[in-house]
């Protein structure tokens with residue numbers, strides 16, 4: 114397959130599950146006559162998913178997420194006949210307009226990432242939306258209170274055990290670690306790394322830094338998670354004590370206001386702070402900038418807040434997801450995305466066919482995990498095609 118972006122060709126050739134699904138879809142065309150609206154990162158890996166859905170006969174109307182859209186991917190998708198609304202932006206107002214324009218096409222299915230599309234759909238509902246998928250934890254949390262109003266199948270990819278361990282733990286851990294090295298070019302051995310949030314993502318981040326000789330401290334609001342971190346061998350402390358000693362701080366909770374202006378006094382000189390949670394709200398970046406005596410650009414992907422007492426606090430990626438920030442960001446591994454996107458394709462397929470609605474209707478089908486049968490089929494497919502395991 115020819116493409117103007119060599120990374121897209123590499124990704125497509127590495128996504129073996131999606132390649133097999135695309136081949137099947139070219140025959141079965143499960144989305145023929147349907148429009149899928151998507152609001153997910155537009156970068157080479159998602160291009161492979163969108164093209165697979167396109168191969169299945171879908172009309173696609175797509176926009177990206179805040180601050181992660183890659184122009185080359187947009188150009189590539191447009192060249193393939195996929196409608197892409199907008200382009201790279203970090204402006205929430207522009208992003209909001211782009212999402213609404215996706216909904217103006219009145220898609221039959223939505224592929225959402227963060228609950229953006231479904232929430233806006235409820236502001237101005239239209240006939241014919243069959244349901245769709247939500248990729249993230251943050252999106253599930255945003256959509257759960259809306260179940261009664263949505264009353265349609267919304268399958269949460271993040272709640273698949275496959276997504277939890279393959280992407281959240283293994284891949285996010287690796288890519289956050291890779292991004293730290295790529296952006297800062299600093300070592301991790303002997304450094305005190307504080308990971309705030311020991312969910313499925315934070316667990317992988319902590320493991321990657323520990324595997325590279327850092328001294329990792331875990332902070333979590335949930336005592337059960339703190340216990341798990343303790344039994345996993347991490348230093349577990351209260352946040353204030355942890356922040357005072359940190360060389361590197363990474364937030365990955367999915368919650369707002371994890372690091373506030375009040376925390377600036379706790380941080381020591383030369384600390385590097387990054388967020389890996391989905392939304393750029395875990396660190397109160399504007400308040401931090403306002404509290405600094407000066408804000409200076411640093412190496413690409415970092416800015417340095419100079420405090421009145423002379424301390425330097427380095428902030429990665431302006432508080433956006435660090436594994437999509439800085440020069441030449443790669444995001445999560447191709448294999449993890451191949452698995453997650455195979456789940457996406459199969460979930461959209463059951464909703465398109467109406468199979469899922471038969472099994473569980475209305476609220477009972479809304480904002481629920483991936484059906485077990487899909488998890489099993491995707492796991493078996495991966496083991497056979499990538500790992501060569503046949504059981």
Ligand SMILES: NC(=O)c1ccc[n+]([C@@H]2O[C@H](COP(=O)([O-])OP(=O)(O)OC[C@H]3O[C@@H](n4cnc5c(N)ncnc54)[C@H](O)[C@@H]3O)[C@@H](O)[C@H]2O)c1
Nearest residue numbers: 249250251310311312313314333334335366367389390391
């Ligand atoms: N960067 C990426 O590539 C990527 C990929 C997948 C998910 N995510 C995002 O990462 C975030 C975390 O996802 P997850 O699946 O690990 O979620 P999770 O719910 O499994 O874990 C979140 C953890 O944060 C803890 N927490 C919540 N509030 C806290 C607080 N105030 N202080 C300390 N700890 C707190 C929770 O107790 C929980 O253990 C979400 O925003 C998710 O969308 C990012």
